[in-house]
Amino acid sequence: MIINRISVVVLFASVLTVFGFSPYEEYLQSGRQTHVALLAKVKTVKGTELQNALNTLKAKKAAKGFRKVKISEISSYSFEYKSNTWVMVYFDYDGDGYLKAAEAFESVSQAKVLTKFLTAHPRAKRYGTTWLQMEWICYIAGSQKKGPATSKFAMVTKIKPEKEKEYRLLHQTVWPGVVDQMVRGNNRDFSIFIAEIGDEIFEIFHLDYVGDDAEKDGKMNQVDPFNIRWWKHTDACQTPLPGVDGIWKMMDKKL
Numbered sequence: 530m531i532i533n534r535i536s537v538v539v540l541f542a543s544v545l546t547v548f549g550f551s552p553y554e555e556y557l558q559s560g561r562q563t564h565v566a567l568l569a570k571v572k573t574v575k576g577t578e579l580q581n582a583l584n585t586l587k588a589k590k591a592a593k594g595f596r597k598v599k600i601s602e603i604s605s606y607s608f609e610y611k612s613n614t615w616v617m618v619y620f621d622y623d624g625d626g627y628l629k630a631a632e633a634f635e636s637v638s639q640a641k642v643l644t645k646f647l648t649a650h651p652r653a654k655r656y657g658t659t660w661l662q663m664e665w666i667c668y669i670a671g672s673q674k675k676g677p678a679t680s681k682f683a684m685v686t687k688i689k690p691e692k693e694k695e696y697r698l699l700h701q702t703v704w705p706g707v708v709d710q711m712v713r714g715n716n717r718d719f720s721i722f723i724a725e726i727g728d729e730i731f732e733i734f735h736l737d738y739v740g741d742d743a744e745k746d747g748k749m750n751q752v753d754p755f756n757i758r759w760w761k762h763t764d765a766c767q768t769p770l771p772g773v774d775g776i777w778k779m780m781d782k783k784l
Contacts, residue, residue, distance in 0.1 A: 552701060556668065557627055564668065565622045565630040566722040566733060567660035569647040571607070571614040579616070579646050583784050585639040586618070594637035599623040600630075604735075605784035606683040610726070610770060616647070616783065617683065618660065619735050631662040650724070663722035663733065667700040671711040671719055671737075678717065678737035684777040685770065688723070688730040692766035696732075699762055706755030714750045715740025732767070733780070 549555050557563070571579060583605050585591060595601065600620050607616045622630045634640050635658055650661035688696050700721060711719055717737040724731055740746050750756055770778045 553665070563622045563627050563630070564665065564718060564720045564735070565620055565627075565634075566663045566665070566720070566735060567618045567631055567634060568650055568663050568724050568733075569616055569644075569653070569660050570650065571616055572646055572648055574646050580783060582639075582643045582646055583616075585642065587784060588639065591637060591639040594639065595620075598633035598636060600634060600637075603784065604681050604683075604782070606735075606780035607783055608685050608770075608778060608780045615726070617663075617733060617780070618784075619683065628662065631656070631658045631660045635659060650726075652725075661724055663724040665720060666697060666723050667703065667719075667721040669703065669708055669711050669719040670717070671708075672715050672717040672739050673712075674715070674717065674739040676739075678739050679715075679741065680738045680743065681736070682738070682782065683733055683735045683780040685731060685733045685780055686773075686777050687768045687770065688732050689766055689768055690728075690730060693730060696763065696766040699766075704755060704759055706753075707759050710750060710753045710756055713753075714746045716746075734777075 549558050586595075586603050586605070595603065600622055602621045603618065604620070605616060605618045607614055609615075618634065620630075620634070622633070624630065624633055631653070635644065644659045647659055649659040653659060653661035656662075715738060717739045719734065719736050721732060721734045724733075738746075764776055767776050769776050
């Protein structure tokens with residue numbers, strides 16, 4: 530009995546040494562795969578120059594370089610705001626240091642070529658990179674279906690500055706019913722990222738859909754009682770981009 534109690538104490542102590550004090554830190558300390566979104570502003574480019582540069586990220590020549598730095602499942606999206614184009618690169622990252630993801634991405638030759646079409650986010654310059662690694666504020670694993678996603682997409686909106694604290698607290702304690710509906714709706718690897726552009730706070734989510742009937746699953750999500758109650762809280766914290774019908778704007782898939 531004494532031995533068992535000692536074992537429990539030792540096990541509990543070891544757990545305390547592994548995990549942090551916040552859900553975010555606990556996830557990073559767990560060693561599980563992380564998901565990264567990088568943001569930069571596009572310079573004035575001719576024709577398809579930017580798209581061609583982005584396409585090289587998926588070329589066979591790039592695959593070896595990205596594998597070496599433990600980056601996989603790369604996709605890219607863009608959105609327009611106040612006559613500027615912002616581009617995001619999203620990927621899975623298995624490197625040891627989560628905050629090294631932007632540096633790791635930029636170390637690959639194809640990514641280096643891409644940077645000449647971009648203007649660094651002001652905060653990225655502080656870290657010596659062109660791409661800003663956006664703040665990862667929420668992650669829901671969702672469906673456990675294996676294999677490639679049926680589709681991937683990203684959406685963007687803004688957070689009201691006076692509601693930022695409330696929005697962050699909501700996503701530190703996402704309701705179990707909302708998480709369950711992510712699973713029922715065949716959604717996987719849902720991530721929310723935040724970054725400031727000037728004095729405004731932008732929010733982007735990225736999602737893998739792994740079902741075979743997006744229309745059916747989408748309708749089910751819209752009428753789910755948990756989601757409806759949840760959105761009453763989150764919608765009040767957000768401001769849509771100009772000209773958008775609803776809260777979220779679908780981003781243009783580039784890759």
